[in-house]
Amino acid sequence: MSYCWPMPPICSTTFEGQFYDQIFPPSFFGELSDLMGIAQNAPNLSALRQGHYQAFSEFVTGQIEQRNFQSLKAENTRLDRVAKDADKLLQSLTALYDFGQTQGKLKRAVESNPTSFTSSNGHRLASLLDDTRPDNPFFIIKQFVSDISISAQRAKITTPKQSAGLPKSKEGDFDLAAIEALVCDRDLALSGDDAADLPRWKEQSEAHKLGGDHALLQFVKCFKTVWVALSPHPFTQGHYYEKIGHEPSRTLAALKLCFASFAPEINPQAIVTAIRKVQAG
Structure with missing residues (x-):
């Protein structure tokens, strides 16, 4: 040999x-x-x-x-933190809408930052600024931040709760904000079928184990x-x-x-x- x-x-x-x-x-x-x-x-x-x-x-x-390896509880806690921090950033960027001059200063600072990170394909944070919305230049960035928050919530593996129907407001209309919160928190099965959601959760929990x-x-x-x-x-x-x-x-x-x-x-x-x-x- x-x-x-x-x-x-x-x-x-x-x-x-x-x-x-x-x-x-x-x-x-x-x-x-x-x-x-x-x-x-x-x-x-x-x-x-x-x-x-x-x-x-x-x-x-x-x-x-x-x-x-981390337990599901530890992972869910960390994902909750990511979602909450993303929400805080989203709220802070949204609040700039009422401060047009301040918003403009931040936009120019992003564009002129000499140490701005550049990705392997040449993209920079400034490339995400929305020039089509002079009054809301951080629109695209806020959408990405929102996606991070929603994704962090969806990444959690939690025990599904029985849904008692879609929440409604006092006037009898569907409460869209409450429905969105339920979906993000997975209190409401995305399948709409509680009977199917529990086996799915069990399967995900088993797959998580090492x-x-x-x-x-x-x-x-x-x-x-x-x-x-x-x-x-x-x-x-x-x-x-x-x-x-x-x-x-x-x-x-x-x-x-x-x-x-x-x-x-x-x-x-x-x-x-x-x-x-x-x-x-």
């Missing part, structure tokens, strides 16, 4: 102080290809190395996601694609006999080898469970 190396470095990022190629040297891919039953030629080893790196990256990303095996599952899902593409053997957990330490499954043996280098705490049973979950879809 030595004739296939050295291959170009696959990544310049370090993982806990080591480069990918230091964690997984050529000998690792020799063992892995043997377990997968694939010929050790340059195209196969290159594809295996690239596919394994993608799976490894998914694992690292999964670990970061687990560390940064299990303790999240990073492992991300690796196995990605590595399965490589296995199916390269190996003639089935991707299956087989049977693990703890007493004799025998692993008839090539898949299990290969995954054990993968994790031995950087996550030895992942035991065979956890790997078997992850394979079953991935196979179940």
Whole structure:
């Protein structure tokens, strides 16, 4: 297999102080290809190395996601803050309508700001000023700010409440302001069907959760694609006999080898469970 190396470095990022190629040297891919039953030629080893790196990256990303995971309550609180702060900015910009001279000063300051941020496509804040509305130059910006507020409210995942019909004013007309608040707060199901809204909320809540095996599952899902593409053997957990330490499954043996280098705490049973979950879809 030595004739296939050295291959170009696959990544310049370090993982806990080591480069990918230091964690997984050529000998690792020799063992892995043997377990997968694939010929050790340059195209196969290159594809295996690239596919394994993608799976490894998914694992690292999964670990970061687990560390940064926040509860629904914490996320909803933060989104509420974003919505409220956006509303405050919207109100402040709207209040400038009665201060034409002040509004003009702010407009000119935005246009002449020498340190104004410029996006990759050349857009600046000044490009959002609405020259077609001399009395309301911040109209477009206010629409974007309003979108942020509404989007932050819609991004929350909260328990749907039973709707008692659309709110009406004392005069008997529909109260549009109250209806808008209900929609933004998700107190009123956007589907208009309370029975359908609760299962949808449960599904969203479940999707939000990250299990303790999240990073492992991300690796196995990605590595399965490589296995199916390269190996003639089935991707299956087989049977693990703890007493004799025998692993008839090539898949299990290969995954054990993968994790031995950087996550030895992942035991065979956890790997078997992850394979079953991935196979179940």
